[in-house]
Amino acid sequence: xxxxxxxxxxxxxxxxxxxxxxxxxxxxxxxxxxxxxxxxxxxxxxxxxxxxxxxxxxxxxxxxxxxxxxxxxxxxxxxxxxxxxxxxxxxxxxxxxxxxxxxxxxxxxxxxxxxxxxxxxxxxxxxxxxxxxxxxxxxxxxxxxxxxxxxxxxxxxxxxxxxxxxxxxxxxxxxxxxxxxxxxxxxxxxxxxxxxxxxxxxxxxxxxxxxxxxxxxxxxxxxxxxxxxxxxxxxxxxxxxxxxxxxxxxxxxxxxxxxxxxxxxxxxxxxxxxxxxxxxxxxxxxxxxxxxxxxxxxxxxxxxxxxxxxxxxxxxxxxxxxxxxxxxxxxxxxxxxxxxxxxxxxxxxxxxxxxxxxxxxxxxxxxxxxxxxxxxxxxxxxxxxxxxxxxxxxxxxxxxxxxxxxxxxxxxxxxxxxxxxxxxxxxxxxxxxxxxxxxxxxxxxxxxxxxxxxxxxxxxxxxxxxxxxxxxxxxxxxxxxxxxxxxxxxxxxxxxxxxxxxxxxxxxxxxxxxxxxxxxxxxxxxxxxxxxxxxxxxxxxxxxxxxxxxxxxxxxxxxxxxxxxxxxxxxxxxxxxxxxxxxxxxxxxxxxxxxxxxxxxxxxxxxxxxxxxxxxxxxxxxxxxxxxxxxxxxxxxxxxxxxxxxxxxx
Numbered sequence: 001x002x003x004x005x006x007x008x009x010x011x012x013x014x015x016x017x018x019x020x021x022x023x024x025x026x027x028x029x030x031x032x033x034x035x036x037x038x039x040x041x042x043x044x045x046x047x048x049x050x051x052x053x054x055x056x057x058x059x060x061x062x063x064x065x066x067x068x069x070x071x072x073x074x075x076x077x078x079x080x081x082x083x084x085x086x087x088x089x090x091x092x093x094x095x096x097x098x099x100x101x102x103x104x105x106x107x108x109x110x111x112x113x114x115x116x117x118x119x120x121x122x123x124x125x126x127x128x129x130x131x132x133x134x135x136x137x138x139x140x141x142x143x144x145x146x147x148x149x150x151x152x153x154x155x156x157x158x159x160x161x162x163x164x165x166x167x168x169x170x171x172x173x174x175x176x177x178x179x180x181x182x183x184x185x186x187x188x189x190x191x192x193x194x195x196x197x198x199x200x201x202x203x204x205x206x207x208x209x210x211x212x213x214x215x216x217x218x219x220x221x222x223x224x225x226x227x228x229x230x231x232x233x234x235x236x237x238x239x240x241x242x243x244x245x246x247x248x249x250x251x252x253x254x255x256x257x258x259x260x261x262x263x264x265x266x267x268x269x270x271x272x273x274x275x276x277x278x279x280x281x282x283x284x285x286x287x288x289x290x291x292x293x294x295x296x297x298x299x300x301x302x303x304x305x306x307x308x309x310x311x312x313x314x315x316x317x318x319x320x321x322x323x324x325x326x327x328x329x330x331x332x333x334x335x336x337x338x339x340x341x342x343x344x345x346x347x348x349x350x351x352x353x354x355x356x357x358x359x360x361x362x363x364x365x366x367x368x369x370x371x372x373x374x375x376x377x378x379x380x381x382x383x384x385x386x387x388x389x390x391x392x393x394x395x396x397x398x399x400x401x402x403x404x405x406x407x408x409x410x411x412x413x414x415x416x417x418x419x420x421x422x423x424x425x426x427x428x429x430x431x432x433x434x435x436x437x438x439x440x441x442x443x444x445x446x447x448x449x450x451x452x453x454x455x456x457x458x459x460x461x462x463x464x465x466x467x468x469x470x471x472x473x474x475x476x477x478x479x480x481x482x483x484x485x486x487x488x489x490x491x492x493x494x495x496x497x498x499x500x501x502x503x504x505x506x507x508x509x510x511x512x513x514x515x516x517x518x519x520x521x522x523x524x525x526x527x528x529x530x531x532x533x534x535x536x537x538x539x540x541x542x543x544x545x546x547x548x549x550x551x552x553x554x555x556x557x558x559x560x561x562x563x564x565x566x567x568x569x570x571x572x573x574x575x576x577x578x579x580x581x582x583x584x585x586x587x588x589x590x591x592x593x594x595x596x597x598x599x600x601x602x603x604x605x606x607x608x609x610x611x612x613x614x615x616x617x618x619x620x621x622x623x624x625x626x627x628x629x630x631x632x633x634x635x636x637x638x639x640x641x642x643x644x645x646x647x648x649x650x
Contacts, residue, residue, distance in 0.1 A: 011055055016048035067437070070444045074343070074452075077440055079358030080398030081470040082318045083290040083431030084512050085424045087120065087409055088183060088236075091128060092420035094280040099418050101126040101286065104293050106413040107422050109404055117411065118404055119292045119397065120428070126286040129182060131175040133279040137247045141168030141258075147247040149174075157191065157273040160227055160256070165268035167203075167260040174251030175279055181239040183220070183283035184254075189276035190227045196269035202226025203259040203267060205620070206233075210240035214255055216619070220425075227272030236285060262623060288409075288424075290402025290431055291318045291395035299363065302326065304385025306368035306378060312391065315361025316434060318398040319518070324354050324363060327388045335390075349378035359434050363391075402431035403497065429496055429508055430470040430515075454526045460490055464535075467522040468515050470495055472575050475538070475586050477635060487532040490523070491586070491635060492516065493574055502569040502576070503640065506618040509574065511537055538586065541632050542616035542641035543572055544623055545595050548609045553650045555604035564602050564645050571598045574637040587634035592627075606650060616641040 011019075021034050021044070034041060087107055091099065103125045111117040136152050139145040140162045148158045161169035173186065197203070204226060207214040215238040223231025235254070246253050261267035292314075299310035325335040338352040344366045347353045355364045366380015383389065409424040446462050454460045457476035464474045473493035494515070496508035520535045527533055545568050551560050571577045571594070577584045595611045615624040618641055632638065 011051075013048050013052040016051055017045055020044045020048065066441065066444075070440060073444070073447060075440055075444055075447055076357070077359050077437070078435035078466070078469045079316050080318065080434040081430060081432045081468075082395070082398040083400075083402030083404070083428040085120070085288060085404075085409070085426055085428035086285050087122065087288045087422055087424050088283055088285045089126065089128070089416070089419050090183070090283040090421045090423070091281070091418055093418075094130065094282060095128070095418055096130055098130065099128040099416075101128070101284070101416060101419070105416070106292065107288065107409045107424075108411045108413055109408045110411055118290065118402055118408075119413065120288040120402070120409055120424075121291050121293055121395070123287045123289055126181065126284050128281055128284040129177060129179050131177050131179050131182070131184060131252060131279055131281050133173065133186075133277045134176045134251050135172075135174030135247075135249050136274075136277065137172040137174070137249075139170045139172065141166045145170075145172060145247050147249070152274070152277065155275065157275050159271040159273050161258055161268065161271040163271060165258055165271050167258055169258040169271075171256040171274075172246050173254045173256070173277060173279070174246065174249060175254065176251065178241045178243045178252035179237055179281055179284075180241045181285050182237050182241070182281050183285065184235050184237060185280055185282050186233040186235065186254075187231075187276075187278040188224050188227065188233060188274055189230045190224055190272060190274050192228050196266055197226050197228070197272075198266045199225025199228050201265065203261045203265060205257045205259055206235055207255045207257060208235075208237045208241045209244045209253050209255070210238055211242045211244070214257075215240065217254070227274060234282070239285075259620070260622070262621075285425075289318070289395075289397075290399075290428065291320070291397035293393055293395055294391070295393045297391045297394075299324075299389045299391065302365075302383035302385060302387045302389055304382060306366060306376075306380075306382050308365045308383075310363045310389060312361030312363065312394070312396075314396040315359065316396065316398060317356065317358040317361060318395045319358075320395045322356060322394050323392045325390050325392055326352075326383045327390075328384060337392075344379035347380040349381060351380055353380045398431060399433045400431050402428055404428045426505070426507070427497060430494060430512065432470045432495070435469070452526055453528075454488075454523055455528060457488075460488060460523060460527075463523055463526055464490060464492070464519045467518045468492065470515065471511065471519075472496070473583055477586075487534065488527070489635070490519065490533065490535045491538040492519065492535060493538060493583070493637070496575060502566055502573060504569075504573065504575065506540070506639065506641075509537065509540060509639070538574075539633060539636040540574065540618055540639040541590070541630060541636045542618040542639050543590050543630055544614040544616045544641050545572070545643045546612045546614065546626075547595065547599055547644070548646040548648060549599055549602075549605050550607040550609055550648045551650055552604045552606040555649075557647045557649065560602070560604045560647055561645055564599055564605065564647075565643055567598050567602055568595065568643045568645075569640045571595075572638045572640040574639060577638065584638040586637060587632050588638075589632055590630040590638050592629065609648070 024031050089101055103122055105122045106119050108117040108119045135149045137145045137147050151158050160171040206217040208217050218236040220234040222233050243250055244253050294314055322340050324338040327335050338354045340356055341353045347366050353366055368376045368378045371377050406427045407423055412422050450459045450462055454463050457478055460476040461474045471492050472495040475491045477489040492511045494511045496504045516535050523533055574584050592611045592613050596608050599605055599608045612626040613630055614626055615630050618639055
C-alpha cells in the first residue's frame with residue numbers, strides 16, 4: 001500500500017469564508033449584512049482566495065521534497081531519442097567518377113504554413129561508386145559455375161538457368177567493382193523464353209556477396225517480368241557488398257537464385273535467356289537521424305568561480321559526442337577540451353569535467369564544498385576568469401515528431417553536385433519524447449531497488465530502459481545450465497509502426513546497432529563480475545493464418561476482409577498482440593484455436609469454418625506444412641506473415 005501524503009492544511013476557499021463570517025459575528029455584531037453584495041464580504045472572499053492559493057502551495061511541499069530526493073539519488077529525466085531511417089540519394093545521371101555525400105548532410109520534410117520542417121542528418125559519409133557490367137556466369141543446382149561472358153559478348157542468348165530449371169540454379173552478374181550501399185540499375189535484353197512463370201511474382205531472389213555470405217538485395221523495380229522481356233531492374237545493395245571471386249574472376253558479384261515455388265505459384269518450365277546486360281550506379285543509401293548539428297556555439301565567458309552554469313541555445317540534446325572547450329586567454333594555448341561526466345562524485349580539483357542536462361541544455365562546471373576545517377574541496381577544475389567557453393558541436397532534435405512517414409524526407413538542405421533528389425523509402429522509427437516528471441516519480445523506487453546494479457533479470461530490463469527509451473520491449477532470459485551457464489541474454493524489440501491493418505515490416509523489428517551498443521556498454525559496467533552479457537534481437541517465428549469464414553447476411557465482403565485481417569495482424573503481433581494486448585509473450589505457442597477466437601469476434605463473421613496455421617520464414621517468405629500448433633522457443637516471438645482469408649457469403 002502506498003503511504004498517504006499528508007495534507008498540511010485542509011482548509012479550502014468556502015471554509016475560509018465561513019470562518020471569517022463567524023469571526024465577524026463575534027467581533028463586530030453590528031455588521032449584519034453578510035450577503036455577497038456587501039463590500040466587506042467581497043474583501044473577505046478576496047483574502048480567502050489568496051489564502052487558498054497559499055494553502056495549495058503549502059500542500060505541494062511534500063511533492064517538492066520527493067522530487068528533490070529523486071535528484072539526490074541520481075534520477076534524471078530521460079532525454080528525447082531521435083528517430084532513424086535510411087535516406088537514398090539519387091544521381092541526376094550516371095557519373096564516371098565517385099560522388100561523395102559528406103557525413104552530416106541534412107535532409108528535411110516539406111515546410112508548410114502550420115508545421116516546421118523535420119530535419120534529419122546523415123550519420124556517416126556515403127560514396128556513390130560508379131560501376132559497369134563486366135562478367136556473366138551461370139551455375140546449376142548440382143554443378144559448378146560456368147563463365148558465359150564470351151557468349152554474351154557475341155550477342156548470343158544465354159540461358160539463365162538449366163535446361164530444366166531447378167530450385168538452386170543461379171545466374172551471376174559481375175560488376176566492375178563492389179558498390180556498397182549502392183543503388184544499381186541492370187538493363188537486361190531478354191526474350192520471352194521463361195515459359196510457365198507468373199511475371200508478376202517469379203520465384204527469384206537477388207543477392208550480393210558481403211565477404212562471408214550472400215545477402216538479399218531489395219528490389220525497387222523489375223520491368224523484366226522474371227527475365228521474360230527487356231527492361232530495367234533496380235537493386236539496393238547491402239552496405240557490406242564487397243568484391244569476390246566467381247569462376248576465378250574477381251568482381252562485384254550479384255546472384256539471382258531460383259527458389260522453390262510456393263503452393264499455387266507457377267514455376268519455370270523452360271529457362272529464360274538474356275542477350276545483353278548494361279549496369280550503372282544511380283544512387284546510394286545511408287542512415288540518418290532526426291537531429292540537427294550545431295557547431296561551435298559560444299556559451300559565454302568564465303567567471304573564475306566554481307559551480308558556474310551555462311545554457312545551450314537549442315535544447316534538447318540527443319545522444320552523441322558533446323565536448324566543451326575553454327580557451328586560455330592568458331596562456332594563449334588555444335582551446336582545451338573538457339570531458340562530460342555523469343556527476344562530480346569522483347572528480348578532483350584538476351579534472352576538466354562538466355555535466356550536461358540534455359533536456360534543459362544546462363552545462364555545469366564542478367562545484368566547491370566547504371569542509372569541516374573551513375577549507376574548500378573542489379570537485380572539478382575551475383576555468384580561468386574571462387576565458388571564452390564554447391561547445392564544439394552537439395545534436396539537437398528527437399521526439400515523436402521525427403517518426404515521419406515513408407517518402408516524407410524529400411528536401412535536400414543545401415546543394416550537392418550531381419545529386420538530383422533524396423527520399424526515405426521506409427518510415428522513420430524510434431523517436432520518443434523526453435520523459436515526464438510523473439514517469440520519473442514512478443521510477444524512483446525502482447532506482448533504489450536496483451542501486452544501479454544488475455543482479456536479477458528484472459534489473460537488466462530496468463537498466464536497459466534507462467539508455468534505450470526507444471525500445472518497445474526488453475526481455476531478459478535467465479542463464480542456462482549447460483554451455484550458457486553464467487550468461488545473460490537480453491532481447492530487445494524496437495518500437496515500430498504498422499499500416500492500416502497493423503502489419504509491421506520485418507525490417508522494423510531489428511534494433512539499430514547504436515541502440516544495442518548503448519545498452520551493452522551501460523550494462524557492462526553494472527553486471528556482476530563473471531557474468532557474460534549478450535544483447536540481441538529475439539527470434540521471430542513467422543506465422544501465416546489461412547482461414548475460411550462465413551459472413552453474416554448483408555455484410556460487405558471487402559469491409560469484412562479488412563476487419564478480419566486487422567484482427568489477425570493485431571493479435572499475432574510482437575508489439576501489440578497477445579491475450580493482454582501488450583505484445584506476444586515470449587515463448588508462448590501459437591494455437592489454431594486462438595485464430596478461431598479472434599476471427600469469431602469480428603462483427604460481421606457468422607461462422608469460422610476452417611483455420612490452418614503455416615510456419616513461415618520472414619526472411620525468405622517460404623512456408624512450412626499446415627499445423628494446428630506452432631511451438632516457439634523461449635527466445636522467440638510470433639510475427640504475422642501474409643495472412644489469407646476466404647469469405648463465403650450467406
